[in-house]
Amino acid sequence: MRLKRAAAAGGALALLAVMGACSENKGTDTSDDTTRVSTGSIATDPKDSMGPAAEVPGATKGGTFRIIRETKISHMDPQRVYSFAGLMNAPLYSRFLTTFKDDGSGKVTLVGDLAETPGKDVNGDCKVWEFTIKDGVKFEDGRAITSKEIAYGIARSFDPDLTGGPTYLQEWLADTPQYDTKWNFKANKSALPPGLSTPNDRTLKFEFAKPHCDLPFAASLPYTAPLPPDKDTGVNLDNAPFSSGPYKITKNQAGVETVLERNEHWDPKTDPVRHAYPDKIVWNFGPDAEAGANRVIADNGDDQTALAWNGVPSALVARVTGDAALKPRSVQGPTPSLWRLTINTKRVTDLAVRQALNYAIDRSGFIKAYGGEASARAVTTLLPPSTIGYEQYDAYPAGPTGNVDKAKELLAGKTPELVLGISDDSTELATQLKGNLEKAGFKITVKTIPTDAKLDEVGKKDNQWDLYTDQWAADWPSGAAILPVLFDGRTIKAENNSNTSYINDDAINAEFDRVLALPVTEQGKEWAKLDQRIMKELAPAVPLFVENGYYLHGSKVGGIFISSIFGYPSFVNVHVKQ
Numbered sequence: 001m002r003l004k005r006a007a008a009a010g011g012a013l014a015l016l017a018v019m020g021a022c023s024e025n026k027g028t029d030t031s032d033d034t035t036r037v038s039t040g041s042i043a044t045d046p047k048d049s050m051g052p053a054a055e056v057p058g059a060t061k062g063g064t065f066r067i068i069r070e071t072k073i074s075h076m077d078p079q080r081v082y083s084f085a086g087l088m089n090a091p092l093y094s095r096f097l098t099t100f101k102d103d104g105s106g107k108v109t110l111v112g113d114l115a116e117t118p119g120k121d122v123n124g125d126c127k128v129w130e131f132t133i134k135d136g137v138k139f140e141d142g143r144a145i146t147s148k149e150i151a152y153g154i155a156r157s158f159d160p161d162l163t164g165g166p167t168y169l170q171e172w173l174a175d176t177p178q179y180d181t182k183w184n185f186k187a188n189k190s191a192l193p194p195g196l197s198t199p200n201d202r203t204l205k206f207e208f209a210k211p212h213c214d215l216p217f218a219a220s221l222p223y224t225a226p227l228p229p230d231k232d233t234g235v236n237l238d239n240a241p242f243s244s245g246p247y248k249i250t251k252n253q254a255g256v257e258t259v260l261e262r263n264e265h266w267d268p269k270t271d272p273v274r275h276a277y278p279d280k281i282v283w284n285f286g287p288d289a290e291a292g293a294n295r296v297i298a299d300n301g302d303d304q305t306a307l308a309w310n311g312v313p314s315a316l317v318a319r320v321t322g323d324a325a326l327k328p329r330s331v332q333g334p335t336p337s338l339w340r341l342t343i344n345t346k347r348v349t350d351l352a353v354r355q356a357l358n359y360a361i362d363r364s365g366f367i368k369a370y371g372g373e374a375s376a377r378a379v380t381t382l383l384p385p386s387t388i389g390y391e392q393y394d395a396y397p398a399g400p401t402g403n404v405d406k407a408k409e410l411l412a413g414k415t416p417e418l419v420l421g422i423s424d425d426s427t428e429l430a431t432q433l434k435g436n437l438e439k440a441g442f443k444i445t446v447k448t449i450p451t452d453a454k455l456d457e458v459g460k461k462d463n464q465w466d467l468y469t470d471q472w473a474a475d476w477p478s479g480a481a482i483l484p485v486l487f488d489g490r491t492i493k494a495e496n497n498s499n500t501s502y503i504n505d506d507a508i509n510a511e512f513d514r515v516l517a518l519p520v521t522e523q524g525k526e527w528a529k530l531d532q533r534i535m536k537e538l539a540p541a542v543p544l545f546v547e548n549g550y551y552l553h554g555s556k557v558g559g560i561f562i563s564s565i566f567g568y569p570s571f572v573n574v575h576v577k578q
Contacts, residue, residue: 042110042118042216042520048101049112050134052268053275056559056573063576065278065557066306068292072255072285077237078225079157080164084473084568085309087222091274092260092281092571093243094225097131097150097204098216099273102570104561106386108477110216111272114145114226114244115204118216126211126517131204131219138265139228140243146201149226155192157223158185161235166475168218175209177491189229211517217476246276258283277559277575289313296552297326304554305576307569312550314371320552321374331551331560334377335567337473338384341433341542342458346502347466348418352410354539357467358396360407360440361542362432369432376545382486383531384546386564388477389524395535407440417443421458421465424448429469460495461502470500470541477565478520479527484512487534501540508534 043049073085078094081087091099099113110118115131122128137145156162158170160180167179173195174182183193192198195207206215231242239252246268247260260281268276287295289310296308297320312320312330320326341361343354363378370376379385380394398406418437422430427448434444447465449457458468474481484491489504491497511533515526534540549562551569559573 041108043101043112046112046117048109049115049117049272050269051271053101053271053273053572056275056277056575059275059277059559059573059575060578061277061279061575062578063278063556064280064282064302064305065571065574065576066282066284066302067309068284068287068295068303068306069309070286070288070292073258073283075164075238076241076249076252076258077162077235078165078222078227078241079153080162080238081222082165084566087566088563088568088571089283090222090225091245092247093241093245093249093263094222095137095145095244095271096222097219097224099220100565101273102561102564102572104564104570104573106564108564110220113220113271113273114150114224115219119219121213126213126215126519127208129206129208129212129215133202133204134270135202136267136270137244138267139226140248140263140265142265143228145226145244147198147204148201149228150204150224151192151196151198152229152232153225153227154196154223155185155189156227156232158183158193159234165223166218166221168221168475169206169223172208172210172212172215172218173206213516213518213520213523214476214478214480216520217478217481221475246271246274247281255285257285274572275575277573281571281574290315293320293552296329296554299329299555304556307551307553307557307560309551309569312374312552314375317372317374317550320550326552329553329555329557331549331553331562331569332374333549333562333567334384334386335473335547335549335562336384336386336477336565337471337547337567338379338382339376339469339471339544339547340382341544342468342470342500343539343541344463344466344468344500344502345538345540346461348416350416351539352412353414353416355396356407356410356440357437357442358535358539358542359398359403359410360437360442361398361544362400362402362436363544364400365432365436366429367545369428370545373548374550375548377548378545379543381531381543382534382541383479383482383527384474386477386546386567387474387479387482387524387527389479389526389528391525391528391531393532395532395539402436402440404440411441415441415443417445418466419445419447419464421447421449421454421463421468423451423454423469425451426469433467456495458500459497461492461497462494468500469544471547472498473567478523479531480516480523483527483530483534484516487538487540488512503534503538503540505538508538 074083081090097115098118101109120130170179173193197205243263246266248263250261251259292308295303367376430446556577558575563570
């Protein structure tokens with residue numbers, strides 16, 4: 001997903017990959033974990049998908065944990081959740097088909113959540129999948145959760161009125177991006193989309209026209225949350241979701257406060273991930289990033305049990321890093337959000353020019369302008385280090401500050417005139433990029449784009465810019481959720497494009513199809529190879545950096561760590577120190 005961080009198988013399946021260098025973070029109270037080793041797997045033993053989750057040392061039940069955030073969460077309806085705040089909040093009150101066990105040090109394991117396992121590939125071709133639903137999982141009113149309520153939740157995600165959520169399952173079932181024209185939810189509320197069935201109360205079945213080996217990952221997103229049809233209030237479900245998780249929403253005053261209290265019908269014996277230590281979890285909305293951080297720094301009253309969601313703003317980084325007393329209350333970690341300087345290949349058609357841009361880039365200068373090493377870590381790959389199968393490489397080795405001479409050699413005396421599109425709140429980044437690239441022989445014209453319109457504007461196929469900064473955070477740690485999304489030319493349309501390089505290469509497109517049809521156990525290394533091939537043969541972008549998460553919490557908060565999946569604070573281990 002392209003979002004801006006506030007300053008955006010049965011038992012046969014298994015995979016394991018090492019992805020980069022690092023220090024350890026146990027997810028308790030202190031970490032400086034910006035370069036950790038990440039490993040990923042899909043559980044092969046059904047016991048891994050059962051509860052209760054292993055206890056967090058020293059954690060006890062009780063108290064109220066608070067989250068201070070500047071703006072409200074865009075959606076609470078699980079089928080519409082797709083913001084980072086929503087993705088970290090939804091598991092508190094909703095359960096999904098699958099979920100990730102995350103130990104806070106980069107080790108993740110995909111397990112069954114509502115399902116007994118991460119799914120069964122029935123025929124070994126990734127076209128037919130079955131999930132068996134656990135006994136003992138219940139809604140907030142005590143009724144049992146069955147395959148039928150999960151199927152209904154997925155079916156309602158076809159409703160065009162329920163915008164905002166991911167669309168993988170809908171597109172895969174319909175076998176077209178125009179899924180809502182293939183099956184009409186409003187006209188068929190008592191039925192299910194083609195390819196989705198419930199042979200019995202404990203079995204959910206998917207049948208696809210094409211292989212979708214990443215289904216166990218895709219099923220971890222909130223659109224697989226169950227919902228009884230009689231509790232479907234349409235767009236109003238955003239105001240009062242119906243709980244299947246350890247908490248239920250008891251108060252939701254938009255933009256002011258959201259209160260979650262225990263769901264007494266949640267059974268920890270069925271849950272491999274969640275603990276639900278606090279009695280209450282409260283979101284307080286309003287304070288900006290600096291005000292929220294200052295409240296947590298002061299550590300008074302209720303703020304002793306609070307987290308500043310908007311992180312440590314650049315204006316406070318020096319103060320926070322220089323105060324030893326704040327280190328035990330600081331949490332840092334790498335995120336999957338990778339920034340790149342995207343090259344519009346419809347306008348910059350000369351491969352040598354695109355390669356010269358890669359040699360010219362001064363990553364250290366860009367990171368300094370962005371906020372420094374506390375905020376970012378340089379990368380030279382299209383895949384972030386959190387990706388399963390990640391391999392480090394540098395197709396255009398130029399060092400941290402770039403190689404101007406090599407860039408000029410590739411330009412061979414030419415002085416390409418390029419238009420850089422940049423958000424109107426990122427003028428410092430634009431100044432740095434312009435000065436950097438002009439030293440290498442480019443002539444850069446900067447044109448600002450309104451921040452709230454930038455994604456729409458660069459997503460137009462015939463946009464007016466040669467270069468623009470982009471970021472992408474995968475929905476699960478696989479190259480399947482990154483490379484085809486960003487570089488498959490067959491997806492290019494008039495507007496709303498994720499392939500903002502506008503690359504359309506038949507050989508690369510064919511490779512996407514080949515790798516996507518492989519068993520998940522074999523995909524990781526193939527995505528790593530394809531990452532290098534795309535950069536060397538096409539140079540559609542200049543990888544810049546991955547963001548680092550940097551957060552503060554009060555002195556009575558324990559168990560916070562940076563999610564290895566989404567790069568934001570995880571609440572599964574959070575507890576209030578008594």
